Amino acid sequence: MLIQMKNMSELMVDLAYSALIFNNREIAEEVKYLEEKVDELYVRIQEESIKQAVDERNPEKALVIIRLATSIEAISDSAVQIADVVLRDIEPHPILRESIKESDITITIGRVSDKSILAGKTLGELNLASETGMWVIAIKRGKKWIFGPTENTRIEAGDILLAKGPIEGVPHFRKLCSGKDKKL
Template sequence: MEPDVAYEPVSVKDVLSEMKDTAELLIDLSYSAVLSGSDEVAQEVLALEERMDVLQLQARMSVLMAARSPEDAEQLAPVLGVVGAAEKIANAAGDIAKVVIEEIGLPDAMRAAIPEATEALVRAEVTADSQYAGRTLGAINMETESGVRTIAVRRSSQTGKRAWITNPDRDTGIEAGDVLLLRGMDEGLATVYEAATGTAYEPPEPVDSPIEDLDRAVDSIVTMKDMSELAVDLAYGAVLFDSEAVAEEVVELEAEVDALKSRLEAWTLRAAAHVEDPVELRGLVHLAAATEVISDAALELSEGVLRGLDAHPVVAAAVEESDEVIVRLIVGDGADIAGDTLGELELGTETGTRVIAVRRPGEETAWVVSPDADTALRAGDVLVAKGTRAGAERLSTLAGDPQAFDT
């Protein structure tokens, strides 16, 4: 039964900010559930989707209450667009999670899509005798000691109501019964998971596929996920900086995702002729459709910027309220970072930001999504980075693009 929602005075900025954080978390969680085959993580997605339903209703009611004239309606219409796009992302994430929960059908090769060097996401419930219970994240010092980050905390009250902390910080206290959503490498996760739950962590075993077309389809799903997630990040960045240039990058990514979806459908149909039970491939088609919805929603987020509409100040304020910001930079001639690899530069340590994509205009493969330590930077590259505002400003100076925040 759906929870009752009644109008109550709320800060539109706070609701929009929580919706942004929740939407980004949902994308991460839903795909982690698929790649790891975890019913538990998939159930967390559905629980978080319910929270998003409440948030979007609260946001719509508050916007309607604020509109008192045609001028107000014109200013607030883009706000409703942002709300609607975030809701679509949440619904798509729920559809992705249902692929696991309803056993729609996925090849075992999906688990082989997790590279060994990629961080995994795990759900861990804190037991009463855990060494974490009753301590703050700062006191636990989890990330420094194990390389594992707590990206969200779900807490249930005595009445059974669930509360989410989507941006936990060092002052966030951990209680017995809390569900921690942890991201890190397997070795660190094993230590943290056992400390939280008292049981050993068992990572999923990768399974190789002997079918080439199926491998291509699975690789396409992972690339679509990365591109859609990047498109959402860029869309919020376009709103924050009122940047048409960043919004145009979202347009290109959305087109790339559409093209990947078409190729994936072809490879899946070809692979169906070589598997014992073609029904097990249905999940790939479902994943592709849901991922396309996410990229379409990112385009909707950018639509106001693309059409030259001024974003309502509350939207930009809500995006800026997030712990992390998005910045688009162009590496200038003679820049400090030109000619070096990301591994050599150690930008995460130096600036507190991470490069989440590199675009090379003119190349057949324009986007390098989720670049690794071996990715070399050169003059003319377009970098998309995520981190603190101060760190992003430092990176813009290193890139020789100090005007990045004025676009």
């Protein structure tokens, strides 16, 4: 559960910055929704670890776990605050948006054409992250979003991929999406 919480909090931070860069309410709302899930996990982790501490008559493990869970929960709260800038309709300054886009690790989007080698493959089959450095953190399919896709998520032609990675990986990623680059 702690690892699940860690993964969710990291996704939330990435999505919060994405919401800011693309001034996108839907992404910002997902961050708020994930916060509820993290809170539920947090409560469950506290319950389980205290129960176990009592059973095993050993408070130390519970202390570490709760301490870590509290820190992770705080990270997800910060992500909500970042997303909240978008939800409150405060227009982030274009310079700010540009500089987040131009930092070493950036977030980009790519539309998957029907000529793209990504179309029809799962993220697990592609190993996109280890081959190109780009992590798909969300997919927009038609009007729907898939947030935090797994290795079993299949990319379809027409998808818009939201990906995080090194800025020097962006051109290749976009060409993979458009179908210009035929090799990972």
